[in-house]
Amino acid sequence: MPTGSTPAIDPVPRRATRRRNAERLAPYVLVAPAVLVVVVLRLYPLVLGVNFSFTGDGDSDGTAVGLDNYVTLMGDPLFVGALRNVGLLVALLPVAVAIPGLLATFIYLRVPGHRIFRSVYFFPAVLSPVIVGAIFTLLLAFDGPLNALLGSVGLGPVDWLGDPDVAIFMVVGVHVWATFGMALVVFLAGFATLDTSLLDAARIDGAALPRIIWHVIVPGLSRTIQFVFVTTMIGMLTSMFGLLYVMTSGGPGGATYLPEYYIWIQQGQLNRPALASAAATVLFLVMVVVGLLQVSVLRRSGRED
């Protein structure tokens, strides 16, 4: 360490001290911009938001109300419904990961036309959620093309976005369609590290495709799969607002509410910023749990190697 406790035998002590001070300060000066950005733009608003969640709205604006906002949240069936939908998203996660995984496998195994598929699959990932939402709102309309198609084969029309039991699955489905291209690219990158000799050996032994996938490809890609799980989860929790806004507006009857949509309604439409802060804090805590899981998963897979 250059800035240790050197005894004062320097011939020009003052200049040396100044240089030593400069050297000691340099790292702090260099990291200051990054630290300032994090503290001023991330930590301070975060603490402020948590703080506001303990104040009141309307008449009690600016007064401390303790945990009242959290009690209100837990008593609001709409917010509880939004949290339940978060649970549903977690339950649907394996499907959202399996789809790009399977399609990437087919591309890797060079099915006919795999080059075209590779670019076509990625295409929706560059579209804005609002545009995707508008397209699917038209396709899934009650008098839209999908119901017309079903009608032509004699099946009754389904109110895809107006039936509370169906709507959330449609929105999640569209979200998966719109974003799986990114996961697919990650999977393809993972395949690049796969040991082809294992695949060849399995083929020579006469293993069928399902067995190859289950016993060779899945174990070989375990780290990639874990990574895609975590990123897909975060994407589902934080970037479905645009789709919800365009496709269902949270309806019917609040069936497609997610916490971020609830926060927006409370803050922007109902003038209750403190309650919105409390909801945002709850969403933040959910994300912290997801983030910690991510860290532990990645650390564990790191140890395996």
Place this chain on the structure above:
Amino acid sequence: MEYAVKNRALWTVVLAAGLTVAGCGSAAGPAPSSGGDGNTLVVWDWKSGDDDAAAYIEAAKADFADKHPEVEVEFVAQPFDQYYTLLGAAIQSGKGPDVMLFNGGGQLRDRVDSLVPLDSYVAEDRERLVGWNAFTEGGRTYAAPVTLQGHPIYYNRNLYEQAGLDPDSPPTTWTEFVDGCATIMDRTDATCIALGNKEGIGIEFFLSGLGSGVLTDQEYDDWIVGKRNWTSPNVKRIFEMWTETERAGLNNEGANSTAMFNDAFAIFSSGEAAHVIGLMSDVGHWQDFGEFLAPADIGVMRAPVSTTGATPSLPYDGGIGYAVARWTADPEVAADLVRSLTSKDALEAFYADAGAIAADTAIDVSDAGPAVADIVSGLETGEPALHVALSVETLDLMRRLSQQLLSGSVTVDDALSQLATADQGS
């Protein structure tokens, strides 16, 4: 390892700091300062950017320049979808405008803390303009009406003729209306009612459009002044009618996924539905429908009566109006701008270009077709719309419940008890 310990210590400090300051300050932010300086007035709205409002804005600016040549006016047009979000954020961050446009009803009432009571400034306009009630809270007026907004029941006279019904005498009772629906659906390809409830707005139009035929005069007046009995038989009747029309198949299919703006209106104007509860101004109204239907084919009827003692009336309120912010430098100058924005010349330009029923009833509308004539003739006996009297929270709940009523996941009784609780709480 040492780093990790330090890191953890840092986090503890941050969290502790967070908790010690918890619950102080205001989530709604500091009180804003003036939007413009003394010589500039900043106006926020969602209209001034439209081509068809250009003549209106010009006329208002000219009128104001005569009174205050030294004051500049800057119009800032915001997108309507985001308007109240942006306005709320601007007020919180202390960058609110001096004069701002509001829809009548809940959004304005929620913000009266930030507004100047205009009663003393607009006394001269009281008689000339109508629609003040939607901008009044606690006996004080906070904005001056520009247009009127209401919910006439439009019907397609052509479909009535095809079905063998007399378009000149539309149904006057609910039984007649339902029977007429059956005839229309039997003899034409059209459905009876165009309904869009994707945003939950359908119930607001339904409640206000049909309410005057169900509530007695006394119940109606009580409702408007805030004495609402959600479990009374007649209020319950309105919500039963909401579910019955759906069960009987009188609405277009998929109402919960059909947007009111503008899919439901498109169903009506393309002749696929015989009735729609629409608007008077801006969109979803006589001028919009006139693009596809001949103006002579569009009729307007009063609410069909289902309760003896009910007097059907045209439900309408002040639609949009300009208000003055509390933090403006000189409220009198800002109020003068509001008066210019509601002057007769300006409103005449708005009616002619934008197709809005203006708040000034002296404007001549004789050349706009029978629907407009019907609407304007109903203004004198008109009553405030029922849903405009409700708070934003109650409306938000009612929208969701209306969707659940259509999908059958809540009963009318349960919905009404939830609404009663929400209405008392707000």
